[in-house]
Amino acid sequence: MRATVIGTGFGSLASALRLRALGHDVDVLEACPDAGGRARSLTFHGERFDAGPTVITAPWLFDELFELFGERRADCLEFLPCDPWYRLVYADGSRLDLVPGAERQRKEIERLSPRDASAYAGYLKHSQELYRVGYEELGDADFSSFSSMLKAFPHLVRLGAFRSLWSHTGRYFRDRRIRQAFSLQPLLVGGNPLTTTAIYGLIHAMERKGGIWFAKGGTGRLVEALVGLAVRHGIRFHYGAKVVGLSIGQERGLQSVEYSTLSEEASMPCDLCVWGGDPVKAYELLGPSRLSVIERMRARTVQSSMGLYVLYFKTRARYPDVAHHTIVLSARWEALLREIFGGSSLPRDPSLYLHRPASTDPGFGRPDGDLFYVLAPVPHLGNFSSWEEHEPAFKRTVLDVLGQQVLPGVAEQIEFAESLDPRYFRDALSSHLGAGFSIAPLLQQSAWFRFHNRADRVPNLFLCGAGVHPGGGLPGVVTSAKVVERLVREWSEDKAPHERLFFGARAA
Ligand SMILES: Cc1cc2nc3c(=O)[nH]c(=O)nc-3n(C[C@H](O)[C@H](O)[C@H](O)COP(=O)(O)OP(=O)(O)OC[C@H]3O[C@@H](n4cnc5c(N)ncnc54)[C@H](O)[C@@H]3O)c2cc1C
Incomplete structure (x- = not known):
C-alpha cells in the first residue's frame, strides 16, 4: 500500500521505517528544507549545531529501527556515554551531579x-x-x-x-x-x-x-543515519513540501494529501497516512466535521508546553571544566515555573540548560574556543509574543546568569551568538503557539486523554510524535511509531475494528 508520512521528526522517521518494514511503499513530505524537525542541525558562522535534542536515553529504541532491516546502528553511528549525566548548579553555589x-x-x-x-x-x-x-x-x-x-x-x-x-x-x-x-x-x-x-x-x-548518551558528531548524525537507512531501503523524501490539505473520500477515508512547495501545489494519493507534525494542525486541516465530539473538545481545550529560547554561541575562551549537560537553577522555583507556564513576561532570572558537546565528544573541540548552546524555558506565544522588542535584553540576561554561575566573563568572550525563540517553532516547525515540545504532559492530556495515535473518524489517518501518546522526548516519539505500526497492522488486516461505541462513526 502507498503510505505518506508527514514530517521528519524522530517520530515520523521511526514510523516511516516501521511502515517500510511492513512492506508499504513510503513517501515522506517535510516542510523544512532538511530532516530532523526539532532535531535539525543548524549552521551558524560555519559551525554546525544540534538545534534541539542532545540527550539520548533508551538507546535500544534506535537500535531496533536498524534491526528491522537486518542492520546494526553501531555500524553507522557511535553513541558516546555521558558522565556525569547532568550537573546541577544551584543559586547558592552548591552543585550536584x-x-x-x-x-x-x-x-x-x-x-x-x-x-x-x-x-x-x-x-x-x-x-x-x-x-x-x-x-x-x-x-x-x-x-x-x-x-x-x-x-x-x-x-x-x-x-x-x-x-x-x-x-x-x-x-x-x-x-x-x-x-x-x-x-x-x-x-x-x-x-x-x-x-x-x-x-x-x-x-x-x-x-x-x-x-545517557550522545551521538558522536551530534544528534544531527543520528538523523542522517536514520534517513540513510530509510533511503537505502527505498523510502522517498520530499523536502520543502508543506502539507496544506487532507482529502477525505466517502468510502476509503483519507485519499490524498495536498502539499505546496516553492514552485507548485500538488497532490499525493495514498492508502494510509501518518501525521508527525503538531496534532492541533492536523485537526485544523481535517475541520470540525471530520472530528469526533471528543476530538473537537480536545482541540478547544488543549494546553501547550512552554516555549524555548535557545542561544547558539562560540566563545573565544575555552571552558574545559564545564560538564556536557549543565543545568543552572535559579533561586526561585515555584514562582519561576508559574511565570514560565502561565505568566505574560520573560523571566528576569531564568533557569538554564547549557550544552557543551566537547565535554563528551572531542570532535566538537576547537583550538580557538568553545561551542555551546544554552536553552531557557519561556512562556509560549499565547502568553508572551513581544520577542522583537525584548530579545536583545533577554539575551543579555541569559549571558549574565551564565557568566555569574558557570562561564566567568562569557559576555566578553562571545565570538558569535545566534538565537531561536518561539517564533521559530511556530513558523519553521508549524508548532501551535510556538510551543517547544508540542502539548504539555499533564494527566488530563495523557493516555486516552492525549491526542490519539489514530484519528477517531478517519480510519487510515494515524498520528505519531510528541503531541500524541505516549508523549514528547526521543523515547516517547520513537515509541509512538510502535503504536502506529500496531494500528496500521490491525487496520490493514482489518482484525480490530476501531472502537466507536460512544464517540464517532467508523468511516468518514
Ligand atoms: C531545544 C530542544 C531540546 C530538546 N532536548 C531533548 C533531549 O535532549 N532529549 C530528548 O529526548 N528530547 C529533547 N527534546 C524533545 C525532542 O526533540 C522532541 O520531543 C522530538 O524531537 C519531537 O519529535 P517529533 O517526532 O514530535 O517531530 P518534530 O521534531 O516536532 O518534527 C515535526 C516535523 O514535522 C514537520 N511538519 C509539521 N507540519 C508539517 C506540514 N504541514 N507539512 C510538512 N511537514 C510538516 C515539521 O517541519 C517538522 O520537521 C528537545 C526539544 C527541543 C526543542
Whole structure:
C-alpha cells in the first residue's frame, strides 16, 4: 500500500521505517528544507549545531529501527556515554551531579544531604515501578478507546499518577535541591514539575536502565543515519513540501494529501497516512466535521508546553571544566515555573540548560574556543509574543546568569551568538503557539486523554510524535511509531475494528 508520512521528526522517521518494514511503499513530505524537525542541525558562522535534542536515553529504541532491516546502528553511528549525566548548579553555589550507578548517586546526594541519601533507594524503587508499568506496559499501548483507559486506571491510581512529580519527590526528599534534581525531568519534555503527573518519575529509572548518551558528531548524525537507512531501503523524501490539505473520500477515508512547495501545489494519493507534525494542525486541516465530539473538545481545550529560547554561541575562551549537560537553577522555583507556564513576561532570572558537546565528544573541540548552546524555558506565544522588542535584553540576561554561575566573563568572550525563540517553532516547525515540545504532559492530556495515535473518524489517518501518546522526548516519539505500526497492522488486516461505541462513526 502507498503510505505518506508527514514530517521528519524522530517520530515520523521511526514510523516511516516501521511502515517500510511492513512492506508499504513510503513517501515522506517535510516542510523544512532538511530532516530532523526539532532535531535539525543548524549552521551558524560555519559551525554546525544540534538545534534541539542532545540527550539520548533508551538507546535500544534506535537500535531496533536498524534491526528491522537486518542492520546494526553501531555500524553507522557511535553513541558516546555521558558522565556525569547532568550537573546541577544551584543559586547558592552548591552543585550536584546526576551520575551513572545507583551507589555513586547515593554518595553524591549524601554530600549535600545525608538524610536524603538514605531515601534515594526507596525513590529509585518507586521510579522503577513507574517505568515498568508506565513505560513497559502502557508506553506502546493503544489508547484510542476509552476502555483501554479504564483498564489502565487502577495502575495509575496505585502509582500515584494523580500527584504532581514535585509533591511525589517531597515524600522522599527534604532538601529542596535534591527534590529539584529529581523533579525537573518533566521540563525536558515540556512539562511543569508542579503540575506534571508523578508518572514522569519513570524518566529517572529509564536513565538508570539505559544510561545517557550522545551521538558522536551530534544528534544531527543520528538523523542522517536514520534517513540513510530509510533511503537505502527505498523510502522517498520530499523536502520543502508543506502539507496544506487532507482529502477525505466517502468510502476509503483519507485519499490524498495536498502539499505546496516553492514552485507548485500538488497532490499525493495514498492508502494510509501518518501525521508527525503538531496534532492541533492536523485537526485544523481535517475541520470540525471530520472530528469526533471528543476530538473537537480536545482541540478547544488543549494546553501547550512552554516555549524555548535557545542561544547558539562560540566563545573565544575555552571552558574545559564545564560538564556536557549543565543545568543552572535559579533561586526561585515555584514562582519561576508559574511565570514560565502561565505568566505574560520573560523571566528576569531564568533557569538554564547549557550544552557543551566537547565535554563528551572531542570532535566538537576547537583550538580557538568553545561551542555551546544554552536553552531557557519561556512562556509560549499565547502568553508572551513581544520577542522583537525584548530579545536583545533577554539575551543579555541569559549571558549574565551564565557568566555569574558557570562561564566567568562569557559576555566578553562571545565570538558569535545566534538565537531561536518561539517564533521559530511556530513558523519553521508549524508548532501551535510556538510551543517547544508540542502539548504539555499533564494527566488530563495523557493516555486516552492525549491526542490519539489514530484519528477517531478517519480510519487510515494515524498520528505519531510528541503531541500524541505516549508523549514528547526521543523515547516517547520513537515509541509512538510502535503504536502506529500496531494500528496500521490491525487496520490493514482489518482484525480490530476501531472502537466507536460512544464517540464517532467508523468511516468518514
Ligand atoms: C531545544 C530542544 C531540546 C530538546 N532536548 C531533548 C533531549 O535532549 N532529549 C530528548 O529526548 N528530547 C529533547 N527534546 C524533545 C525532542 O526533540 C522532541 O520531543 C522530538 O524531537 C519531537 O519529535 P517529533 O517526532 O514530535 O517531530 P518534530 O521534531 O516536532 O518534527 C515535526 C516535523 O514535522 C514537520 N511538519 C509539521 N507540519 C508539517 C506540514 N504541514 N507539512 C510538512 N511537514 C510538516 C515539521 O517541519 C517538522 O520537521 C528537545 C526539544 C527541543 C526543542
